Amino acid sequence: MATKIQSAVRNPKAAMRIDIVTIFPDYFREAFDYGIIRRACAAALVKIQAHDLRSWTSDKHHIVDDRPFGGGDGMVLKPEPLFAAVESLTGARRREDVAAGKRVVLLSPQGKSFTQSLASELAQAEQLVLICGRYEGVDERVAEALVTDEISIGDYVLSGGEPAALVVADAIVRLLPGALGNETSASTESFSDGLLDYPHYTRPSEFADMRVPNVWLNGDHAEIAHWRHEAAVKKTKRNRPDLLK
Ligand code: ADE
Numbered sequence: 001m002a003t004k005i006q007s008a009v010r011n012p013k014a015a016m017r018i019d020i021v022t023i024f025p026d027y028f029r030e031a032f033d034y035g036i037i038r039r040a041c042a043a044a045l046v047k048i049q050a051h052d053l054r055s056w057t058s059d060k061h062h063i064v065d066d067r068p069f070g071g072g073d074g075m076v077l078k079p080e081p082l083f084a085a086v087e088s089l090t091g092a093r094r095r096e097d098v099a100a101g102k103r104v105v106l107l108s109p110q111g112k113s114f115t116q117s118l119a120s121e122l123a124q125a126e127q128l129v130l131i132c133g134r135y136e137g138v139d140e141r142v143a144e145a146l147v148t149d150e151i152s153i154g155d156y157v158l159s160g161g162e163p164a165a166l167v168v169a170d171a172i173v174r175l176l177p178g179a180l181g182n183e184t185s186a187s188t189e190s191f192s193d194g195l196l197d198y199p200h201y202t203r204p205s206e207f208a209d210m211r212v213p214n215v216w217l218n219g220d221h222a223e224i225a226h227w228r229h230e231a232a233v234k235k236t237k238r239n240r241p242d243l244l245k
Pocket of ligand 1: 107151152154155164
């Protein structure tokens with residue numbers, strides 16, 4: 001499965017499609033109306049839509065959740081509306097039917113870690129379906145049989161997958177060819193070389209007794225490149241020593 005997906009490189013001229021499945025579609029109403037993401041949408045590099053999970057229910061009360069088998073607190077998202085949503089958005093009823101080039105993602109604290117390299121991999125897809133979990137969880141048959149990727153954005157528990165879907169969509173869209181004004185900037189920023197980004201300074205060169213290091217001001221490009229690397233290593237050692245291992 002994974003190799004099938006990886007070999008399907010997106011046609012860079014075709015817009016990527018991101019479909020978000022949520023019980024709070026209004027949460028996303030303005031979320032993509034700013035900065036790089038707004039420009040990427042306006043340039044038709046990507047089409048992002050939030051869909052109400054309740055529109056895939058068939059009962060008159062549009063029920064999407066139920067009590068957990070075995071007891072316990074809270075409610076669990078039912079499988080039927082989620083399977084129906086993915087089928088209508090991708091044509092697939094099971095993970096193995098999901099076409100190469102499409103990814104069905106469940107945002108959950110039990111997922112694999114979202115990293116810059118996973119963002120780059122997902123940026124190759126032609127369609128991403130992002131399923132936002134809620135309440136105490138999602139019926140496990142969704143993770144087992146429907147999704148291609150279960151993803152967590154960090155080791156903490158959010159009240160739902162919506163903020164995680166925003167994070168994932170943002171990190172992916174800015175990697176689409178043409179999304180960043182400066183084509184080189186995605187390859188020089190944090191994580192692209194296993195280090196955090198180097199520090200940046202702007203005017204004024206002196207502020208409240210704090211001076212910008214002299215190397216920045218003297219215009220010697222080789223020296224600046226050397227200093228940036230040293231500063232990136234120092235910052236990575238201090239804030240993220242795990243990245244250096
Ligand atoms: N839903 C709740 N917590 C989450 C997390 N850390 N990552 C992704 N989805 C979540």
